[in-house]
Amino acid sequence: MGGGDPKKPRGKMSSYAYFVQTCREEHKKKHPDASVNFAEFSKKCSERWKTMSPKEKGKFEDMAKQDKVRYEREMKNYIPPKGQKKKRFKDPNAPKRPPSAFFLFCADFRPKIKGEHPGLTIGDTAKKLGEMWNSSRAEDKQPYEKKAAKLKEKYDKVRSHEQVLFLNK
Structure with a gap:
């Protein structure tokens, strides 16, 4: 993928990402040899997520909260490698680019x-x-x-x- 630091902690996952991961695991158990059409699978997950009650989503929100704690803990100890480009500061007073x-x-x-x-x-x-x-x-x-x-x-x-x-x- 990108040229990021391999030692950098894995990003935190959202509750929805945990839900999709769970759906994928369930699907793999039921259909171990089936290939998955990603667009179709994503659409079905999205539809299912929209109809879930807050109580049903709670399990995934708890997983996301735990992962956020993990991420923040790991980031405290993470030291980016020297020479890595930092985001350039954008001057809020800089003139806007002209319209085309x-x-x-x-x-x-x-x-x-x-x-x-x-x-x-x-x-x-x-x-x-x-x-x-x-x-x-x-x-x-x-x-x-x-x-x-x-x-x-x-x-x-x-x-x-x-x-x-x-x-x-």
Whole structure:
């Protein structure tokens, strides 16, 4: 899998993960030679989990709580190897990346789509906007592309200025 530290404690498991693991073990006992369609199996587990009572889920929640205790105990004693990359700190005051031409187009046309189709989901609205953008002529896209380029230029100037300030600290 990934290039993580093999000595790092195994992550904590959720109550649902314990439930799925139990389902898998039960299925293996009943059908030891059967291959499992992961998508179908997951769907059935999910449906079963949704209909379970809090009391039935309690057993798995207890297992998850115990595992959380184990994980926290092991993490206290875990020392990451030297030279391992740490997550970069994201400056909350850093300028936001500028929107693309398509996003500027969406900002203009989203209210129109919402007005014409008030019951549309976020995903369906985005799909309609994508279709509109893709079927637009190049000259209709040009104002959005020009504005996006100007915003990117401005963003790049601010970023390069910040980097100079950072390097001069």
